[in-house]
Amino acid sequence: MDTGDAFDPNCPTRLVLDRIGDKWSVLVLLSLIDGPMRFTALRGRINGVTPKVLTQTLRAMELDGLLTREVFAEVPPRVEYTLTDLGRSLHAPISVVARWAEENVHEILRHREKIS
Template sequence: MDTGDVFDPDCPTRVVLDRIGDKWSALVLLCLIGGPMRFTQLRARIGGVTPKVLTQTLRAMEQDGLLTREAFAEVPPRVEYTLTGLGRSLHGPISVVAEWAEDNVHEIMRCREKHARL
């Protein structure tokens, strides 16, 4: 199987980088690593995401094979989102980036403030 080339502007790996580099996709992935969640649970846990953007993100992640959407025939209807094996394989890389962001947020903000004063 051929591998991609992220430095080739015509290579679809750039589409993959866009998906995994999107903050909402990363946050959904981090939420779902603990198990299936409903839309309202995801929205509450993530915070700050509009229903429209969360819906778009979930649909795109489903199309990319990162999660599955399961609708249950209940009243009221219930829908759960679950990571696929491919989605779970992203947990390590995404969690490392999230941890780095948490560890370095104060330094980054300090640098931004310093730069804004210049």
């Protein structure tokens, strides 16, 4: 299998980097790592995301094969989102980046204040 070249502007690797670099995708991935969740639970966990943006993010992640959407034949219908193996494979690198962001946010903000 051929590997991509992220520095080539025509390489689809950039599409993947856009997906995994999107804050909403990262937060969805981190939310689903412990198991399936319903839309409302995801929205509650990811404070600040609008229903429209969450829906768009979930659809894009499903299209990319990072999660599955399962509809249960109940009244009212129940929908759950679950990470795929591909999505779960992102947990280790994404959690390291998220942890780094949490540990360094104050220093980053301090530098921003210096420039302003």
